[in-house]
Amino acid sequence: MSDAALTETMAEIFARHRGREGPMLPILHSVMEAFGHIPEAAVPLIADDLNIGRAEVHGVISFYHDFRKEPVGRHVLKICRAEACQAVGGAALSQAVLDKLGLDWGGTTPDGRVTVEPVYCLGLCACGPAAMVDDRVIGRADETTIEEALA
Amino acid sequence: MKVYVPRDSAAKALGADAVASAIAYGAEARGIDVTVIRTGSRGMVWLEPLVEVERDGVRHGYGPMTPADVPALLDGTLDGLGPVEEIPFFARQTRLTFARCGVIDPLDLDAYAAHGGLVGLRRAIAMTGQQIVDEVKDSGLRGRGGAGFPTGIKWQTVHDAPADQKYIVCNADEGDSGTFADRMIMEGDPFTLIEGMAIAGLAVGATRGYVYLRSEYPDAITVMQEALRIGRARGLLGADVLGSGRAFDMEIRVGAGAYVCGEETSLLNSMEGKRGVVRAKPPLPAIEGFLGRPTVVNNVISLATVPVIFERGAQHYADFGLGRSRGTMPVQIAGNVKRGGLFETAFGLPLGELVEDVAGGTASGRPVKAVQVGGPLGAYMPPETFETPFAYEEFDGQGGLIGHAGVVVFDDTADMLQMARFAMEFCAVESCGKCTPCRIGAVRGVETIDRIAEGDAAAKDLLVDLCDTMTDGSLCALGGLTPYPVLSAMRNYPEDFARSKEAAE
Numbered sequence: 001m002s003d004a005a006l007t008e009t010m011a012e013i014f015a016r017h018r019g020r021e022g023p024m025l026p027i028l029h030s031v032m033e034a035f036g037h038i039p040e041a042a043v044p045l046i047a048d049d050l051n052i053g054r055a056e057v058h059g060v061i062s063f064y065h066d067f068r069k070e071p072v073g074r075h076v077l078k079i080c081r082a083e084a085c086q087a088v089g090g091a092a093l094s095q096a097v098l099d100k101l102g103l104d105w106g107g108t109t110p111d112g113r114v115t116v117e118p119v120y121c122l123g124l125c126a127c128g129p130a131a132m133v134d135d136r137v138i139g140r141a142d143e144t145t146i147e148e149a150l151a
Numbered sequence: 152m153k154v155y156v157p158r159d160s161a162a163k164a165l166g167a168d169a170v171a172s173a174i175a176y177g178a179e180a181r182g183i184d185v186t187v188i189r190t191g192s193r194g195m196v197w198l199e200p201l202v203e204v205e206r207d208g209v210r211h212g213y214g215p216m217t218p219a220d221v222p223a224l225l226d227g228t229l230d231g232l233g234p235v236e237e238i239p240f241f242a243r244q245t246r247l248t249f250a251r252c253g254v255i256d257p258l259d260l261d262a263y264a265a266h267g268g269l270v271g272l273r274r275a276i277a278m279t280g281q282q283i284v285d286e287v288k289d290s291g292l293r294g295r296g297g298a299g300f301p302t303g304i305k306w307q308t309v310h311d312a313p314a315d316q317k318y319i320v321c322n323a324d325e326g327d328s329g330t331f332a333d334r335m336i337m338e339g340d341p342f343t344l345i346e347g348m349a350i351a352g353l354a355v356g357a358t359r360g361y362v363y364l365r366s367e368y369p370d371a372i373t374v375m376q377e378a379l380r381i382g383r384a385r386g387l388l389g390a391d392v393l394g395s396g397r398a399f400d401m402e403i404r405v406g407a408g409a410y411v412c413g414e415e416t417s418l419l420n421s422m423e424g425k426r427g428v429v430r431a432k433p434p435l436p437a438i439e440g441f442l443g444r445p446t447v448v449n450n451v452i453s454l455a456t457v458p459v460i461f462e463r464g465a466q467h468y469a470d471f472g473l474g475r476s477r478g479t480m481p482v483q484i485a486g487n488v489k490r491g492g493l494f495e496t497a498f499g500l501p502l503g504e505l506v507e508d509v510a511g512g513t514a515s516g517r518p519v520k521a522v523q524v525g526g527p528l529g530a531y532m533p534p535e536t537f538e539t540p541f542a543y544e545e546f547d548g549q550g551g552l553i554g555h556a557g558v559v560v561f562d563d564t565a566d567m568l569q570m571a572r573f574a575m576e577f578c579a580v581e582s583c584g585k586c587t588p589c590r591i592g593a594v595r596g597v598e599t600i601d602r603i604a605e606g607d608a609a610a611k612d613l614l615v616d617l618c619d620t621m622t623d624g625s626l627c628a629l630g631g632l633t634p635y636p637v638l639s640a641m642r643n644y645p646e647d648f649a650r651s652k653e654a655a656e
Contacts, residue, residue, distance in 0.1 A: 021359075021442060022404075024424025029366075029405055050424070063426040063583075065408030066366050078367075082328030082577075083523055083570070084559045087486035088514065120410060120527075120577065122367050123331035124164050125559065126196035126484065126491030135369040139164030139199075 010045045037068045073108045073115035078132045081118045084125035093129045152185045155203040159192030160370040167200035173218035177225050191339015193253035194493030210235050248456045249495045252339035263342045271461030275350045276395040283354035289465035291477025296450030297554040299543045308437035309355040312445035317357035320448045323364040324413040327526025329557030332481040333451035337371040341378035347454035352399040360401035410581040414627045415448040428583040429627045473499030476542035484510045486559035503537025517562035525554025528632035530639035567644035572600040574636040589630025592621045606650050
């Protein structure tokens with residue numbers, strides 16, 4: 001992506017959130033939506049727009065699990081690690097899926113197809129183990145249903 | 152023929168969308184007139200996707216449904232569950248906050264009004280701010296997010312604080328494992344939350360509201376945003392709320408995957424665009440909250456319960472409950488259970504009745520070993536404590552907490568040392584890092600539990616000592632309450648912590 005294209009997209013994002021009280025998180029979510037991650041070059045632009053230091057922007061980005069500095073796979077698979085899912089075999093499922101993909105938490109397959117991330121509760125605690133592929137939720141997940149969702 | 156199919160994300164996670172399309176497709180193929188209405192969930196998650204067919208004004212349930220069952224459903228030959236509201240799990244409940252959830256299309260404002268919606272707000276419009284606050288005090292409503300602080304007292308503080316701008320902030324960062332009541336009400340009856348926030352705004356003189364909604368709930372975000380749009384178009388929100396001449400509008404703010412942002416001060420920092428670190432109290436958010444202005448921060452269920460209190464009167468609500476726990480609580484039964492879901496009931500039902508009778512014991516059929524109540528910061532309670540009535544003070548007396556009323560059941564295959572380790576690991580991952588006992592303590596906690604697992608019995612005293620430090624020295628509930636699951640696991644399941652060196656090797 002060219003610098004000009006980035007600047008243009010960012011300007012559009014800033015305009016969209018102008019006048020909001022506490023615009024930082026809405027801006028970062030919009031950047032994630034536009035680019036799939038937060039490009040390094042966007043950080044000084046955000047700092048300028050909000051009239052704060054780059055370090056402050058970096059501090060916010062690095063605090064939250066959702067904001068990533070690096071691009072991720074075409075699909076993001078989140079598997080719940082929390083207690084209710086553990087009570088119904090969530091840990092074994094996570095391990096099996098990670099082993100099958102040859103990944104650790106946070107890893108992306110070499111072909112760029114899928115990134116696997118842990119999540120702590122999807123609110124599907126009465127039908128665990130729970131998983132989510134992009135924005136699609138899966139209840140009573142097993143290796144087969146997860147593989148189907150990734151296909 | 153009217154057919155109801157939930158659009159709740161638990162139902163979708165179990166295939167409700169495919170069932171809904173199969174019904175529409177099957178009806179067209181048969182040339183029969185079928186109206187499919189997408190609703191919230193009734194909360195009987197083990198029956199999802201639970202399809203309901205209305206016959207002579209009574210809704211009959213079928214579930215769990217698969218697309219393969221649809222032809223028989225449309226031909227009238229499918230075995231059903233009978234009238235949905237007569238299913239024992241549902242019939243035993245007292246549905247006040249969740250009265251409409253699963254019944255109506257969540258985005259149909261007319262259906263909302265036809266089922267008692269907006270009555271409370273209209274009544275509140277005719278009252279003064281102080282009268283509204285008094286009504287909430289009289290209802291005995293306490294914060295449903297976990298702390299159980301009296302909602303009316305909080306509102307009073309904000310009401311009395313002078314400011315040119317005040318805020319209502321709804322904490323919808325429902326990160327506790329085993330809880331999904333906030334998600335269900337936002338997906339199944341969003342207008343009740345909007346109405347509750349509008350009443351709160353009228354009470355304290357706040358014209359702006361925010362819902363801080365976790366990003367892990369994409370379906371809830373979609374429904375809430377659409378509900379706000381409809382509410383604005385229909386005059387429920389805006390410069391002139393239902394013709395009252397008073398303004399209230401609100402916005403959804405999406406979280407970014409930090410559990411600690413469910414803590415109210417870190418939530419406020421996050422909304423202001425900062426790292427979600429905890430603020431020291433005082434000042435209370437009620438005095439200096441969002442952007443330093445007086446702010447009501449309430450949980451989704453607290454706010455969503457306000458409309459029914461105004462619809463039926465504070466006394467009606469307060470007549471339910473036990474001791475100082477008034478009204479009802481939507482208990483969320485999860486984990487290894489036969490019948491999991493949301494069960495709204497008056498406070499006071501013994502824990503064991505919820506686990507054994509309502510939920511039917513474990514799904515695996517094995518004996519119940521532990522029940523964690525109140526999310527990842529709640530104590531692990533053994534069957535010996537099942538007499539404990541479900542209420543704030545009663546759980547406190549057992550060294551536990553009801554929190555947001557999640558009940559997670561484990562069978563006898565659970566390794567409680569591993570669960571204690573997970574509690575510390577989770578605290579280490581999610582700590583905001585502001586205070587040392589939580590930031591460092593959680594990491595040391597994992598290491599200490601690993602030592603116990605390797606047969607170092609002396610590490611147990613060290614763990615207790617560490618937990619005491621975290622309890623006494625942490626700024627917020629994350630570091631302060633992580634010792635609950637850890638110490639309760641060690642206290643109630645000593646056999647899981649008695650590992651010999653040989654066995655470890």
